[in-house]
Amino acid sequence: xNRSIASGVFSVVSAxxxxxxxxxxxxxxxxxxxxxxxxGEYAFLLSIFAIxxxxxxxxxxxxxxxxxxxxxxxxNWSEHVVGFYLRLAxxxxxxxxxxxxxxxxxxxVGRAFGSDLTRYFYVLAALVVTAQFRDYAxxxxxxxxxxxxxxxxxxxxxxxxxxxxxxxxxxxxxxIGALAGHLVASTLVAVIGLALVxxxxxxxxxxxxxxxxxxxxxxxxxxxxxxxxVFLLMSLYHIDIVMLQHFRESAAxxxxxxxxxxxxxxxxxxxxxxxxxxxxxxxxxSQNRFREISELASRxxxxxxxxxxxxxxxxxxxxDVAVPIYFGADAMPAITPLLLLLPGxxxxxxxxxxxxISQGKGMLRYPVAATGGAAxxxxxxxxxxIPRFGMHGAAIATSVGYGSMFVFHCWSxxxxxxxxxxxxxxxRSILTTVLAAVPIVALSTALTNPWLALxxxxxxxxxxxxxxxxxxxxxxPAEPFEVLSMFxxxxxxxxxxxxxxxxxxxxxxxxxxxxHSLLFVAGLSLLVSGxxxxxxxxxxxxxxx
Numbered sequence: 001x002n003r004s005i006a007s008g009v010f011s012v013v014s015a016x017x018x019x020x021x022x023x024x025x026x027x028x029x030x031x032x033x034x035x036x037x038x039x040g041e042y043a044f045l046l047s048i049f050a051i052x053x054x055x056x057x058x059x060x061x062x063x064x065x066x067x068x069x070x071x072x073x074x075x076n077w078s079e080h081v082v083g084f085y086l087r088l089a090x091x092x093x094x095x096x097x098x099x100x101x102x103x104x105x106x107x108x109v110g111r112a113f114g115s116d117l118t119r120y121f122y123v124l125a126a127l128v129v130t131a132q133f134r135d136y137a138x139x140x141x142x143x144x145x146x147x148x149x150x151x152x153x154x155x156x157x158x159x160x161x162x163x164x165x166x167x168x169x170x171x172x173x174x175x176i177g178a179l180a181g182h183l184v185a186s187t188l189v190a191v192i193g194l195a196l197v198x199x200x201x202x203x204x205x206x207x208x209x210x211x212x213x214x215x216x217x218x219x220x221x222x223x224x225x226x227x228x229x230v231f232l233l234m235s236l237y238h239i240d241i242v243m244l245q246h247f248r249e250s251a252a253x254x255x256x257x258x259x260x261x262x263x264x265x266x267x268x269x270x271x272x273x274x275x276x277x278x279x280x281x282x283x284x285x286s287q288n289r290f291r292e293i294s295e296l297a298s299r300x301x302x303x304x305x306x307x308x309x310x311x312x313x314x315x316x317x318x319x320d321v322a323v324p325i326y327f328g329a330d331a332m333p334a335i336t337p338l339l340l341l342l343p344g345x346x347x348x349x350x351x352x353x354x355x356x357i358s359q360g361k362g363m364l365r366y367p368v369a370a371t372g373g374a375a376x377x378x379x380x381x382x383x384x385x386i387p388r389f390g391m392h393g394a395a396i397a398t399s400v401g402y403g404s405m406f407v408f409h410c411w412s413x414x415x416x417x418x419x420x421x422x423x424x425x426x427x428r429s430i431l432t433t434v435l436a437a438v439p440i441v442a443l444s445t446a447l448t449n450p451w452l453a454l455x456x457x458x459x460x461x462x463x464x465x466x467x468x469x470x471x472x473x474x475x476x477p478a479e480p481f482e483v484l485s486m487f488x489x490x491x492x493x494x495x496x497x498x499x500x501x502x503x504x505x506x507x508x509x510x511x512x513x514x515x516h517s518l519l520f521v522a523g524l525s526l527l528v529s530g531x532x533x534x535x536x537x538x539x540x541x542x543x544x545x
Contacts, residue, residue, distance in 0.1 A: 019158045020268055026162045027261055028327050030178060031254065033169045036330055040253030041117065042175045044245045047238035048113070049124050054231045056096035057132050060085050061139040062226040062359065063219055068143025080214055082140060082197065083205035090206075093132035100125040123179045130186040137193025141200075149196050153189050160185030225364035232371040236348075236378050236401055240394040243386050256391040258327050259337035262315065263345045266308050270352040285361045290417060293357060297413065297420040300353045302429060306474060308349040309433040310465040312342045314458055316437075317444035321453050337395035344399030351405035354413050354420045366415045370408035377401050428474035435472070436465040 031039050064085040068078060103109050104121040134157065141150035165181025173180070194203065210216075241260075244253050284293050315322070316339055323335050358367045378401025385393025413420050440461040447453040469475040 018155045020265070022155075022158045022162055023261075026166060027258075029166055030169060031258060031327050031331070033166070034174065034178070036254035037250040038175055038254075040245070040250035040255075040257065042178050043241055043257035044250075044253060045117065045120055045124065045175065045179070047241045049127065051231070051234050051238055051242075052096070052100070052124075053128065053131060054227060054234050056092050056128060057089070057135050059222070059224065059226045060089050060092065060132075061135045062230070063222055064136065065139045065143035066222070066360070067219060068140065076208075076210075078144075079201050079205040079208060080210035081143075082201045082203075083208050084210065084214075084216070084219065085136065085140075086203065086206050089132055089136045093129045096132070097125045097128040100128060120175060120179060123176065123183060127179065127183050127186065130183060130190055133190035133194060134186040137190055137197055140197050141193065144200055146196075146200070150193075153193050153196075156192070157185045157189045160188050222364065225368060226359075229359075229364055229368050229371055232368065232375040235375045236371075236398070236405070239379060240382050240386070240398045243382050244391060244394050247387050248390050252333075252391050255331055255334040256337055256394060258323070258331050259334040259341060259391075259395065262323070262326075262334075262338055263341040265315070266311050266342070266345045266349050267352065268311075269307055270304050270349040294418040294420075294422055297354060297357050297418050298423040301350055301420045301424040301426075302474070304350055304353060305346075305424070305426070305429040306432065306465075306469055308346050309429065310436070310462060312346050313433060313437045313440050313465070314461050316342055317441045317461070318453060318457055321444075321450040325450065325454075333391070337391050340392065340395035341399050341402075344402030347403030347406040351409045354406070354409045357418060357420075358409070358413060358416045361416055363416050366412040367409065370412035371405070373408045374401050374404040377404050425474050428472045429469075431472050432465065432469045432474045436461070436468045439464050 030042070034042060064081060067081045100109075100121060104118055104125070109121045110118045134153075138150045138153055141147075141153075161181040161184075163181075164184045165178045168177025168180055171177070197203065241253060241257065244256055284296075319335050319338055323331055323338065327334065355367055355371070358364070378397060381397030381400055382394060385397050387393075389396070410420055440457065443460060444453055444457050447456060466475070470477060
């Protein structure tokens with residue numbers, strides 16, 4: 001991972017930390033204020049909206065950041081790309097909003113989803129327009145490599161939503177209040193984002209006409225394949241909620257969404273990598289740096305497995321404690337679905353960066369086929385299991401579908417032209433997870449005081465996990481410092497110096513420098529402990545009546 005990519009990852013991760021904390025505080029508030037049934041309706045509406053927006057925006061957002069990042073010598077390339085996708089964004093958002101209004105007005109929505117939900121779709125129609133320009137502006141900034149602007153906008157979107165939605169819901173506005181929060185926040189972000197884009201490239205490029213050599217056909221082909229890819233991905237995210245709403249009451253949907261929310265916390269780092277890798281690796285592909293791409297992919301796979309693995313083990317060990325404290329006693333039914341979702345969420349976490357690197361090349365037929373295979377497994381299992389087993393069946397089906405993503409995308413990656421397993425050390429990473437799970441679960445079981453368990457298990461479990469990773473060779477002592485060296489100075493410079501000494505010492509003596517490794521483990525464990533206690537403690541204080 002070169003320093004420019006790491007800098008982008010650092011910007012995205014920093015923003016996602018803030019968004020994660022805000023989400024961790026706001027989600028249980030909304031769950032309690034709305035109640036399980038209304039929260040289930042809200043989750044269902046967002047799922048429908050996400051699927052609908054695939055056809056409105058996915059090809060635009062993926063395309064603009066990919067083609068802006070490519071190293072092309074064509075005259076006024078950036079202006080023409082920005083203008084081309086801005087025209088598409090305007091046309092598709094207008095058509096998307098109009099179609100949703102007409103479908104609602106003439107009863108299509110009522111017949112499909114029930115008359116009780118009809119009024120919400122007028123708000124969703126307005127959200128189509130604001131969300132389109134919010135996402136277009138952010139992805140354009142990312143295409144320019146301006147994550148330092150795009151990621152604060154994501155924070156603003158989340159905070160703006162909470163500031164508007166929570167008071168409205170508290171005052172009795174219900175689901176309409178929550179949707180209004182999204183509408184206001186996305187409008188604000190769209191205005192600011194477009195202003196920032198205008199500073200880089202004048203939005204008057206909307207009216208410019210590129211030459212005949214401009215690759216419109218290539219862009220439109222990429223857009224259509226992106227739409228297919230994102231549709232299949234969104235089916236993995238949302239088909240379970242949509243089907244569960246049909247076969248079970250809204251309260252079951254609300255509890256299942258609570259389980260999904262916790263399971264998706266595992267995607268924190270992988271989603272940041274996926275966000276940055278699409279446009280960052282586009283440049284590597286355009287320069288034919290195939291070996292560097294494989295090295296990046298395989299090392300990322302290993303680090304993602306280790307980081308997500310320790311989070312999954314910790315969340316499983318603390319599920320009985322964390323769920324009722326976090327969402328309230330009414331959410332106890334969410335514990336079992338959460339445990340069922342964790343294995344598949346780990347597999348999906350591994351697939352995310354691999355998929356992003358494949359997208360960076362622009363050869364999407366193999367990623368689409370791989371995602372389609374996982375989506376088909378997910379759909380068939382949901383159809384078979386939800387009518388009989390409800391949200392437990394949904395969790396099993398979704399977990400299997402999620403997990404199959406990694407298998408299929410490893411196959412896809414080799415056809416695209418890189419190997420995500422060349423230095424992944426999957427066997428050692430799995431062994432680390434299994435060995436560490438035993439003492440971590442034992443510690444959680446032994447601590448009967450829930451507050452003591454929340455305070456002790458995350459830092460102690462992290463130390464145990466990293467120690468096993470070092471012992472079995474899933475992680476080399478110098479590697480954490482190599483990763484940290486990619487970050488801005490002074491952290492990057494100090495980590496680089498320590499990592500160089502560790503690597504040199506290993507070559508000279510043929511043994512690991514355990515002192516530095518243990519110091520690193522202790523430091524990171526304190527950091528993880530502080531973050532965990534801060535997030536959980538703040539969330540508990542906020543949601544307690």
